[in-house]
Amino acid sequence: MSEGTGKKAIVLLSGGLDSTTVVAMAHAQGYAVYALSFDYGQVHKAELHAAARVAKSQNVAQHAIIKLDLAALAHSALTGKGDVPKDRSLEEIGEGVPVTYVPARNTVFLSLALAWAESLGATDIFIGVNALDYSGYPDCRPEFIHAFETMANLATKIGTDGQRITIHTPLISMTKAQIVQAGIALGVDYSITTTCYDASDDGAACGSCDACLLRRRGFEEGGIADPTLYRGLTE
Amino acid sequence: MSEGTGKKAIVLLSGGLDSTTVVAMAHAQGYAVYALSFDYGQVHKAELHAAARVAKSQNVAQHAIIKLDLAALAHSALTGKGDVPKDRSLEEIGEGVPVTYVPARNTVFLSLALAWAESLGATDIFIGVNALDYSGYPDCRPEFIHAFETMANLATKIGTDGQRITIHTPLISMTKAQIVQAGIALGVDYSITTTCYDASDDGAACGSCDACLLRRRGFEEGGIADPTLYRGLTE
Numbered sequence: 001m002s003e004g005t006g007k008k009a010i011v012l013l014s015g016g017l018d019s020t021t022v023v024a025m026a027h028a029q030g031y032a033v034y035a036l037s038f039d040y041g042q043v044h045k046a047e048l049h050a051a052a053r054v055a056k057s058q059n060v061a062q063h064a065i066i067k068l069d070l071a072a073l074a075h076s077a078l079t080g081k082g083d084v085p086k087d088r089s090l091e092e093i094g095e096g097v098p099v100t101y102v103p104a105r106n107t108v109f110l111s112l113a114l115a116w117a118e119s120l121g122a123t124d125i126f127i128g129v130n131a132l133d134y135s136g137y138p139d140c141r142p143e144f145i146h147a148f149e150t151m152a153n154l155a156t157k158i159g160t161d162g163q164r165i166t167i168h169t170p171l172i173s174m175t176k177a178q179i180v181q182a183g184i185a186l187g188v189d190y191s192i193t194t195t196c197y198d199a200s201d202d203g204a205a206c207g208s209c210d211a212c213l214l215r216r217r218g219f220e221e222g223g224i225a226d227p228t229l230y231r232g233l234t235e
Numbered sequence: 236m237s238e239g240t241g242k243k244a245i246v247l248l249s250g251g252l253d254s255t256t257v258v259a260m261a262h263a264q265g266y267a268v269y270a271l272s273f274d275y276g277q278v279h280k281a282e283l284h285a286a287a288r289v290a291k292s293q294n295v296a297q298h299a300i301i302k303l304d305l306a307a308l309a310h311s312a313l314t315g316k317g318d319v320p321k322d323r324s325l326e327e328i329g330e331g332v333p334v335t336y337v338p339a340r341n342t343v344f345l346s347l348a349l350a351w352a353e354s355l356g357a358t359d360i361f362i363g364v365n366a367l368d369y370s371g372y373p374d375c376r377p378e379f380i381h382a383f384e385t386m387a388n389l390a391t392k393i394g395t396d397g398q399r400i401t402i403h404t405p406l407i408s409m410t411k412a413q414i415v416q417a418g419i420a421l422g423v424d425y426s427i428t429t430t431c432y433d434a435s436d437d438g439a440a441c442g443s444c445d446a447c448l449l450r451r452r453g454f455e456e457g458g459i460a461d462p463t464l465y466r467g468l469t470e
Contacts, residue, residue, distance in 0.1 A: 069302060103353035104346060107390045111339060111346040118338035139390045147386035154379040155342045 006030040008061070008122035009168075010113045013037050015050030016195040017215055018128035018171055021183035023058050025170045026126050028186055033060040034120060036113050040068045046203045050194035057192055066112055086198075086208040106139035110148055110167065117165065118156045125152075126168040132175055145169050176218025184224055191227035204231045241265040243296070243357035244403075245348045248272050250285030251430040252450055253363035253406055256418035258293050260405045261361050263421055268295040269355060271348050275303045281438045285429035292427055301347055321433075321443040341374035345383055345402065352400065353391045360387075361403040367410060380404050411453025419459055426462035439466045 009031035013019045026033050037051040048065065055063035106129065113125045129140040138144060149167045153159030171179055183190065195215045196205035205212050207230040219226035244266035248254045261268050272286040283300065290298035341364065348360045364375040373379060384402045388394030406414055418425065430450045431440035440447050442465040454461035 067302075067304060104350035104387075104390055107386070108343075108346045108350055111343045115339035115343055138392060138395045141389070144386065144389040147382070147389045151342070151379065151382035151386045152339075154376070154382045155339055155374045157373060160373045 006032045007124065008032050008034055008120050009124040009126055010034050010036055010117050010120075010122055011060075011126040012109055012113055012128065013051050013054060013063070014128075015047045015052075015054055015193060016128075016211070017176075017183070017190060017193050017218070018130060018179060018195075019051075020054045020058075020190070020193045021179050021186075021188055022126050022128040022170060023054060023060065024183055024186040024188045026124075026168070027058065031124065031126075033058070034116065034122065035060045035063040036109075036116060037063070037065045038068050038109060038112075039065055046194045046196070046199035046201055049201075050192060050203055053192040057189055064116065068108070068112075086206070087213075104139070106137075106144070107148070110152075114152050114156065114165070118158050121158070123158060123163050123165050124168060125165070126170070128171050129169050130171045130176075130179070131173065140172075142169070142172060145172070175221070176214055177220075177222035180218045180222040180224050184222075189227075191229070195228075200231060202229075204229045206231060241267045242359065243267050243269055243355050244359040244361055245269050245271055245352050245355075245357055246295075246361040247344055247348055247363065248286050248289060248298070249363075250282045250287075250289055250428060251363075251446070252411075252418070252425060252428050252453070253365060253414060253430075254286075255289045255293075255425070255428045256414050256421075256423055257361050257363040257405060258289060258295065259418055259421040259423045261359075261403070262293065266359065266361075268293070269351065269357065270295045270298040271344075271351060272298070272300045273303050273344060273347075274300055281429045281431070281434035281436055284436075285427060285438055288427040292424055299351065303343070303347075321441070322448075339374070341372075341379070342383070345387075349387050349391065349400070353393050356393070358393060358398050358400050359403060360400070361405070363406050364404050365406045365411075365414070366408065375407075377404070377407060380407070410456070411449055412455075412457035415453045415457040415459050419457075424462075426464070430463075435466060437464075439464045441466060 009026050011023050011026050011033050013023060013035040014037065023033055023035060035055045037048060039048055052063065106127065110125065110127060117123065117125055129145065131141055145167050149165065152165045156165065159165050194203045195211045197209040197211050198206040205228050215228065216226060244261050246258050246261050246268050248258060248270040249272065258268055258270060270290045272283060274283055287298065345360065345362060352358065352360055364380065366376055380402050384400065387400045391400065394400050429438045430446045432444040432446050433441040440463050450463065451461060
């Protein structure tokens with residue numbers, strides 16, 4: 001993993017399986033990674049702990065955590081205002097907009113990544129959105145990403161100075177199985193990541209929320225042993 | 236001024252002349268105003284104090300202040316990392332990107348306004364950008380606003396549910412003189428607003444930074460007595 005040697009890229013890092021894989025992919029493409037996480041009033045801090053573990057494990061150039069009080073504006077299960085659904089079928093998961101939706105989340109996160117990119121003189125931003133597994137989130141679709149990129153180039157000095165800001169979405173068309181396989185090939189240690197919507201403070205996963213079900217299925221279909229620490233199973 | 240009776244609109248409110256006028260315009264159009272300000276590490280708090288005075292004076296439905304630590308990412312005079320230029324000619328003010336530029340600021344502010352809009356079920360966002368006086372800011376241009384609006388409609392449940400999010404920029408083609416005249420006609424009390432980049436904690440303006448010069452010129456050309464409290468002149 002490189003540190004400050006390559007071209008700089010901002011990588012949005014939640015500490016989950018997808019964004020952790022993206023950090024490894026950005027490194028593999030020769031970028032110096034500036035990882036950006038958000039403390040936006042998550043119910044538990046397991047996600048941020050995982051992000052810090054991943055940033056250290058993958059030796060990023062810098063890891064910034066922005067504290068963002070979205071709770072005053074938003075109502076979402078992920079910010080403690082609702083119930084996390086459990087044991088839903090994969091069909092149910094794919095239907096409609098999930099209750100765990102945070103209003104305009106990727107827009108807000110990408111906007112702050114853009115601010116950091118401009119400040120660093122970086123033109124590349126990576127985000128681990130996936131159009132297949134999370135079709136219910138409007139801000140995970142390619143048409144959203146393209147529109148954000150167009151806007152970003154009109155919004156900034158960098159975008160209007162002849163350089164071009166690019167939003168990279170290396171996972172957008174990959175299945176969870178393909179993502180896991182790609183990450184393993186790049187040496188990613190998935191045991192330190194946290195994907196669960198209802199994780200314990202130590203990072204142990206519930207095994208039954210939408211995020212856990214999709215993750216488990218990824219390891220299963222990818223033919224990779226699942227290194228996730230699940231509650232109950234390991235006690 | 237209405238409170239909660241009309242259709243809801245988010246209005247970005249800095250506490251300066253422009254955004255204060257926009258609050259009055261949104262009210263005049265029948266909107267219930269949800270005013271949004273940001274505590275983003277400004278050198279002084281005069282701006283936020285002015286925003287609170289304006290919100291109260293204009294009787295908005297709600298005034299939210301989001302604390303946003305951009306200082307870790309951005310380098311700008313407005314966040315205490317440089318010098319505020321003084322006594323520049325109007326030609327100098329219009330040239331290039333000002334040193335007071337905050338990276339991706341309007342993108343970040345509009346994104347958080349979008350999050351609040353979606354949370355409230357509102358489809359209207361007002362921002363007091365002005366393409367004439369501040370040509371150096373790429374994110375004050377109509378093409379940026381249009382691109383943001385397109386992106387916003389792809390980013391959100393509201394935008395993809397058949398409703399349409401609109402970014403209103405009522406000041407975009409107005410001169411400062413026209414803005415002041417429109418505000419006076421709507422009963423705006425400009426004595427409680429703070430525009431200065433270098434204001435004292437009590438809101439007293441320096442009279443010589445770019446923002447003060449443009450504001451003074453607006454009152455002068457609009458034929459309106461300038462109610463601004465300037466340092467020195469009033470001591």
